[in-house]
Every structure is written in structure tokens, then in C-alpha cells.
Amino acid sequence: HKADDIRTIGVTEYYGLKLINAREAFYVIGSDVFGPMGHELVALETKEDADEFMRDHKGKSILRFDQVTAELPAKLDNGAFK
Numbered sequence: 751h752k753a754d755d756i757r758t759i760g761v762t763e764y765y766g767l768k769l770i771n772a773r774e775a776f777y778v779i780g781s782d783v784f785g786p787m788g789h790e791l792v793a794l795e796t797k798e799d800a801d802e803f804m805r806d807h808k809g810k811s812i813l814r815f816d817q818v819t820a821e822l823p824a825k826l827d828n829g830a831f832k
Contacts, residue, residue, distance in 0.1 A: 780810025
């Protein structure tokens, strides 16, 4: 598939557990919240929610959709949050 063929991508928002548009979400990395696979990209709906999550869970960085690369999950597994 090509990126242009994909109409929508959804992620589950951390606080409300609702489906949100992945391209509009804010992603916190490097927090003390772990998922089944270890370090996670934690999706939040608003910048304010992402800032709050960063404070509450010691997050390292907030990313937008276009900053999430294919290499990022392996970096997260190795504790690299930049």
C-alpha cells in the first residue's frame, strides 16, 4: 500500500480510551507507562493532555504523527527517546 491509499488511521487515546485520528494525535515517549511490548507511544488527543501526561508520567518528548518513523519502536525498546 502507498500512504496516499490510506484514508484514516486510528489510535486509542490514553485518558478516554476512545478512537482518535492518528494524524491529529500527540504522542508522548519515554514515560513511566509501559504497554505489553515495553515502552510505548502514548496517544493523547490534545496538546494540553500531552503536557499533563508528560508531567504526571515523566515523559521525555511529545511527537506528532509525521515525526513517528519506522525506526522509532526499536529505539524505544533500547531506551532512546530522541
